[in-house]
Amino acid sequence: MTNISIFDKWCQMSLVLRILGGLIIGTCLGLFVPQWNWIGVMGFTFVSALKAIAPILVAVLIAASIAKAGSGLGSRFRVVISQYMLSTFIAAMCAVVGSFLFPVTLKLSNTVDQSVPGALSDVFSNLLSNMVTNPMVSISEANYIGILFWSILIGIALKMKASQQTITVVQDISDATTLTVKWVIEFAPFGVMGLVFTSVSDGGLTVFSTYGHLVLVLIGCMLACALIFNPLICFLMLRRNPYPLLFTCLKESGIQAFFTRSSAANIPINIALCKKLGLDEDFYSVSIPLGATINMDGAAVTITVMTLATAHTMGVEVTFASALFLSIIATLAACGTSGVAGGSLLLVPMACSFFNIGSDVAMQVVAIGFIIGVIQDSLETALNSSSDVFFTATADYYDRKKRGDNKANS
Known part of the structure; x- marks a missing residue:
């Protein structure tokens, strides 16, 4: 009984304050006792737990939501997808402007041998291949393109053929999975403490001294997207102050995404936030995992900045037309970004190829990207994941406003 009351009191405390406490403790431990490697295990365990449950959560939520969904979702999906693609393109253009205003020169010396997409066609080929992967394999390997595809089909089939009792059972499984995720999220402060400990004890912040200019351009562009353009x-769309919603998304989604560095691991957190905001579950249970797949503002910034930094270093002249073309390429390529940490970096060689920059040089830039990844990838994920909720809420509120106007006019 005592254990239950202690857990209840723990859950009743503000999650943000608990995470802040974990952040401070993790930083102090990383500075003063970096040899305590067991602390970092908590961070690894937390992220692994979220990654393990997220594919199951997405699969059952989407299938259940579509099976019991009513009419009217189509317009919201069109709105949110438009927002996802528009914001990603704006992010790429913002990166172009930032790179032109503050050109970055890199020190290229090391080489890396990695398998990367050779052309944009390879990205779309991989997308189609992932889409039709065996559904059980998609869940086990966290292939969200495949999970989305099969869950939507199964949800439609359930809606057309299943009895109400069957749909209720599927919904019960969805609710049980959501509750399991909630239990995992309650231990986020310990996970953040472990993640921060690992970053600090490994001396990740030293990247500012070596690659400070590049890091600042990346940070500046991502912050401009998060705080101005989005x-x-x-x-x-809403004709009202967007910043209360924005700061809520950054506080409750962006902070955790910054430390987990995984949009997939942050899906359960985003879904819980959408529920807290009072959004339509039938809508956000699909739009959130969809956003984790195609809403890639941060990835577009990374691809564009790193490519233009390479071009500047190599003395390649970049015209406005070629920069615009690069923005389009970065927008499309970002949608095919791998879900692994540093996935956007592996698309830099493909973008560099459009400026006739060879893979040997481009892979040196990828190596630099992995060095600064403790900052670049963390901020990129925070931008991507928090904007999933931000645009989902915007689309939902826009639909409500539109329906309210229609009622008022009738």
């Missing part, structure tokens, strides 16, 4: 899209 809120502007929301304002133009």
Whole structure:
């Protein structure tokens, strides 16, 4: 009984404050006792638990939501997909402007041998291949393209053929999985403590001294997207102050995504936030995993900045037309970004190829990207994941506003 009351009191405390406490403790432990490697295990365990449950959660949520969904979801999906693609393109253009204003020169010396996409066609080929992967394999390997595809088909089939009792059972399984995820999220402070400990004890912040200019351009572009351009899209649609919603998304989604460095691991957290915001479950249970797949503002910034830094270093002249073309390429390529840490970096050689920059040089830039990944990938994931909730909420509120106007006019 005592254990239950202690756990209940723990859950009743503000999750953000608990995470902040874990962040501070992890930083102090990383500075003063970096040899305590067992602390970092908590971070690895937390991220692994989220990654393990997320594919199951997405699969059952999507199938259950579509099976019991009513009409009216189509318009919201069109709105949110448009927002995802528009914001990603704007992010790429923002990176172009930032790179032109503050050109980056890299020190290219090391080489890396990795398998990367050779052309944009390879990216789309991989997308189609992942889409039709065996559904059980998709879940076990966290292939969200495949999970989305098969869950939507199964949900449609259930809606057409299943009895109400069967749909209720599927919904019960979805609710049980959601509760399991909630239990895992309650231990986020310990996970964040372990993740911060690992980053600090490994001396990750030293990247500022060696690659400070590059890191600052990346950070500046991502912050401009998060704090200026994405809120502007929301304002133009809702005609109201977008920053209360934005700061809620950054606080409750972006902070955790920053430390987990995984959009997939943050899906359960985003779904819980959408529920807290009072959004339509039938909508967000599909739009959130979809956003984790195609809403890649941070990835577009990374691909564009790293490519233009390479071009500048190699003395390649970049015209406005070629920069615009690069933005389009970065937008499309970002949608095919791998879900692994540093996945966007592996698309840099493909983008460099459009400026006739060879893979030997481009892979040196990828190596630099992995060095600064403790900052670049963390901020990229925070931007990507928090904007999934931000645009999902915007689309839902826009639909409610539109329906309210229609009622008022009738």
